Amino acid sequence: MKSEEELWVKQVVLGGPDAENAFKAISVRYGPKLYSQIFRIIQNEAISKDVLQNVFIKVWRNLSSFKQESNLYTWMYRIARNESLTTLASEAKRSHLSIETSVVQIIPGHNGLDTLTGNEIYHYLKEAIETLPEKQAMVFELKYFEDLKYSEISKLIGTSEGGLKASYHIAKEKITAFLKTRLNH
Amino acid sequence: MKKGKDILDHLRPEKINTPNKAFFEALATKVTDENPKPAVKIRLLPKIIGISFAAAAVLIIAVVLFKDFSQPVAKTKVEKALFADINNEEIYAYVDEHLDDFSIEEIEERFSSEELVYNDIESGLDLFSDISKDEIMDYIENENIDLDEFEDELLIF
Numbered sequence: 001m002k003s004e005e006e007l008w009v010k011q012v013v014l015g016g017p018d019a020e021n022a023f024k025a026i027s028v029r030y031g032p033k034l035y036s037q038i039f040r041i042i043q044n045e046a047i048s049k050d051v052l053q054n055v056f057i058k059v060w061r062n063l064s065s066f067k068q069e070s071n072l073y074t075w076m077y078r079i080a081r082n083e084s085l086t087t088l089a090s091e092a093k094r095s096h097l098s099i100e101t102s103v104v105q106i107i108p109g110h111n112g113l114d115t116l117t118g119n120e121i122y123h124y125l126k127e128a129i130e131t132l133p134e135k136q137a138m139v140f141e142l143k144y145f146e147d148l149k150y151s152e153i154s155k156l157i158g159t160s161e162g163g164l165k166a167s168y169h170i171a172k173e174k175i176t177a178f179l180k181t182r183l184n185h
Numbered sequence: 186m187k188k189g190k191d192i193l194d195h196l197r198p199e200k201i202n203t204p205n206k207a208f209f210e211a212l213a214t215k216v217t218d219e220n221p222k223p224a225v226k227i228r229l230l231p232k233i234i235g236i237s238f239a240a241a242a243v244l245i246i247a248v249v250l251f252k253d254f255s256q257p258v259a260k261t262k263v264e265k266a267l268f269a270d271i272n273n274e275e276i277y278a279y280v281d282e283h284l285d286d287f288s289i290e291e292i293e294e295r296f297s298s299e300e301l302v303y304n305d306i307e308s309g310l311d312l313f314s315d316i317s318k319d320e321i322m323d324y325i326e327n328e329n330i331d332l333d334e335f336e337d338e339l340l341i342f
Contacts, residue, residue, distance in 0.1 A: 015222050024213040031209035036201045049204075049212075056216045103199055110195040121196065145198045172193060179192045 005072045013064045023060055030073055031056075033156075034080045037141060041084040041126065042091075043099045051087050055080045071158040077138050085130070103145075112183040121179075128178035132171055139164055140171040 011022035034055060039048040058079050066075050102118040104125065113121060129137050138157065142148045143164075150161040159167075324330075 012222075019222060020214070020217045023217055024210055027209045027213035027216075028206055031212070032203040035203050039201050053212060053216065056212060057220055060216050060220055060222070101199070101201075103201070104196045105199060107195045107197055110192060112192065113195055125196070144193070145201075147198075172191075176191045176193060183192075 006068065009063055009066060009068065009072065012060070023063075026059070026072065027056060030076055033073070033142075033146065034076060036146065037077065037080050038084045040103050040141070040145060041081075041088055043101060043103065045101075047087065047091060051080075051083050054087075055083050058083070071156065074135075074138065074157050077157075078134060081134070081137070112180075116183075124179055124182045125175065127182075128175040131178060132174060135159075136167050136171040136174070139167040140175070143168050144172075 005026075008022040008026050011018040012026070013019075031052070035048060035052050038051045038055070039045070042048045042051060055076065059076055066072070099119060102122065104122045105118050106113050106116065106121060108114070129140065132140065135157075139153060139159075142153045142156070143150075148156070150164045153159075153164050154161050
């Protein structure tokens with residue numbers, strides 16, 4: 001994956017017809033995951049698509065500055081996260097954002113969750129994820145929401161499976177602690 | 186609350202309906218069409234400057250490494266022209282007056298270049314004709330000069 005990515009990046013940086021094809025390949029491979037990531041933050045289809053377009057524009061314009069110290073997905077994830085949070089903040093100020101879909105459903109049986117709706121608990125969950133370091137947040141999202149195997153995540157972001165398990169475990173503990181604090185108040 | 190389960194186990198992430206492949210291809214095409222990529226600039230000026238600095242550095246290193254500083258510097262035409270109208274006596278007088286301004290190497294170089302060679306002991310002795318032996322001995326004593334070091338050279342005595 002890495003060598004294929006490197007070729008695409010090189011082609012985009014050099015420009016010409018190959019650049020457009022390489023960018024299309026990048027978009028098709030990572031677009032769905034980025035869209036899901038954006039949607040989980042924005043929770044609005046139209047705005048999520050706008051955000052994704054902005055992310056693609058930034059990737060297209062700035063790929064030459066991508067130093068390949070991390071995997072391409074990690075770099076794009078960072079852009080998408082920043083773009084989503086910025087958009088969320090500005091849309092919330094203008095009260096334009098309407099939440100269309102719930103991202104999580106509550107499975108009955110937890111006392112602390114009985115009085116909450118899916119959106120209410122997800123609001124806390126989003127807050128908790130935002131407090132995580134970037135890599136932990138990324139691993140948590142890919143594992144918890146996307147339900148990817150560690151081997152798949154490892155290929156995607158270039159980290160060992162052992163490292164991913166540790167990151168996910170720490171992320172889960174932090175999120176659980178954050179949610180418990182929120183639910184007790 | 187079920188035993189052994191934490192809050193996250195009681196939440197089920199919903200599947201997000203992502204657009205199909207055609208959407209992402211179309212979006213990529215739209216982005217590339219509407220945002221033409223600037224042509225890759227081959228920055229010649231920085232390259233030229235870099236190469237120039239490298240060449241200059243190599244040249245300086247070569248000069249420093251391969252120049253033989255032990256050899257006297259060849260006189261240039263300009264230098265020769267400057268001294269053309271000055272006779273040797275004037276030069277010797279100047280050197281004598283400003284002796285402290287020159288190193289021994291410079292004086293040796295100048296004298297040899299002017300082909301001033303002491304061919305006999307008499308011309309050497311002439312230099313000390315106005316100085317008494319007592320004065321010379323006082324000088325030697327004051328300067329703490331060890332005469333044994335010059336046993337092969339003390340021809341003047």
